[in-house]
Amino acid sequence: MPARGNALRRRVRSAGGKLLRRFRLLPGGMPDGIGDDAALAGSALDGDVVVYFPDTMDSLYQLRSWYGPLLELHRAQGVTIVCMDSRTAAAIRAEVNLPVVTIALDATLDAIILRSDTKLVLYVNYNPLNTAALRSRSAIHVSLLHGDSDKVVSVSNQIKAYDYSFVAGQAAIDRLERYTTLFDAPARCIPVGRPPLDTDLSEVTPRSDDRPTVLYAPTWEGGQASSAYSSLATHGVAAVRSLLDEGLRVIYRPHPLTGVRVPDFGEADRELREMLEAAGGGGAGGFVSTNRPLHQDFTDSDLILCDVSAVSGDWLPTGKPMIITRPADPQSRDAATALLSMSPRLTASEASTAGTLARDLIENDPLREERIELIEYYLGDITPGSSLTRFLEACRRLAARRDELWQRIQEQEGARGPD
Structure with a gap:
């Protein structure tokens, strides 16, 4: 499937693909790739955190569940949502007050993450297109997903692509240890509860x-x-x-x-x-x-x-x-x-x-x-607000860890000199 997806992306970027994008005739599930790349040349993103969401509108519900926590994270560290589909980006801008850009080219994405000194890249699913952002070695990559369950996707081998995974509780760690081989779940999973439920509570009226x-x-x-x-x-x-x-x-x-x-x-x-x-x-x-x-x-x-x-x-x-x-x-x-x-x-x-x-x-x-x-x-602790607090604290700690690790890499590369 990824190979076919890559071939389709190449065709979409062809001359015929430009016409498909212009007239909104792309196959369902295929991002249109109409990006802000030219406008972003030489610029940097504000804040420490990128949320990478290359999906089309069909999957937007996965990101919507995180709007509340991401707004709080934006206040604390600064968040930019990066899309690959301009239609999805427009919908997000209309729904939540967060910076949103569309980036079509992998080279643009890699350069702006490095130039912006981005510390964390967050992902709400295992879309194969996430690899465009995962190439960046200057940030820590964190899988959030959009729920905790006993579905097989919860123990997908794809979890190994991410530096860390935020999970709901100990059950998720035990599940991964039981069903996923060659993965150190206790070391790479951080329990934060379900932050979207904390922010969802504020909108509920009595029965x-x-x-x-x-x-x-x-x-x-x-x-x-x-x-x-x-x-x-x-x-x-x-x-x-x-x-x-x-x-x-x-x-x-x-x-x-x-x-x-x-x-x-x-x-x-x-x-x-x-x-x-x-x-x-x-x-x-x-x-x-x-x-x-x-x-x-x-x-x-x-x-x-x-x-x-x-x-x-x-x-x-x-x-x-x-x-x-x-x-x-x-x-x-x-x-x-x-x-x-x-x-x-x-x-x-x-x-x-x-x-x-x-x-x-x-x-x-x-x-x-x-x-x-x-x-x-x-x-974990379900006291109102506790899950959101754990999420924000985990992001803060990982951002600090990224700075420490990235400085060490830069010092080592500087000492070695050019090849």
Whole structure:
């Protein structure tokens, strides 16, 4: 896939590629490469930190989850978001008050990072295009990702490309030690909790409806068979119908990438939306949540029905019950930790019983104490603001470490002289 991606990038930069970019006819997922390179010649970026995001609009939700912490980091150290797609850059500028530039050429990127004395480069995913920034040896490279889960991506061999990884808690370190070979997780992982959840809390309003409510939050269909965790097309319709038949209100929170790869998931999504509208609309039987903070949906729900995904760990601090689906695809694999083994699992064949199971767990939650004991293991200290503080402190420490290491390298190279 990376080889084909590089070949496509070369074609896009050709004369024909210029026309494709100009008329917005690029293939889905391909950055347009319309950069600010000429304007950036000889200039430097303000601040210590670059957030490198070469993706197109489809993946912007991954960066959006970090807006709150990045604003705080910008106040402390200065942050610039660097994109490879001008459309994505324009959207980010409209959404958050952070400096944003688009850089199309690898040479421009490498030079401006060095010229700016950039200390940290942060990444919110494992996009193969991240290698353009990873070439820079004058900065420390940190993987943030956009959630902590038992998905196989959490133990991807790609983690080795980054100097450090910020993880949620000890569970993530143990998961990597168990499933990833030749990687020193305790040395290269820094637990910071989930900083996006700290900033998300400020937007939450108190619950105003006491009807028993289930949050259904399936993940997307996945990029490979091994990561096909979504229940939407296999469980979703039967499960939501069962919840409604049981008299439970349903909040359906679709994943932003729903239906991007497999059309069947888009069709299931449409069917669920129609079902909730027919159940009363306006929130009577439930509603679709697309532009609300995740914590607002947590606050308004009594139980979550979700897949193997980061949302299960984020739900833990609520203390409320959960049901995790079991993927129908026999090729799917997970990086299981304690939460999967102790949570009720719902198979596709059992989806029509979801309502009975959910109501029983809402009224009688026998695993509550066991889940509460797992909170610190997965997330560390969840006192409001503590995760954001750990994130900012970790960035400060790594910036100082970078200065120490880079000075040593420059002294050694200066003493050696030119080759």
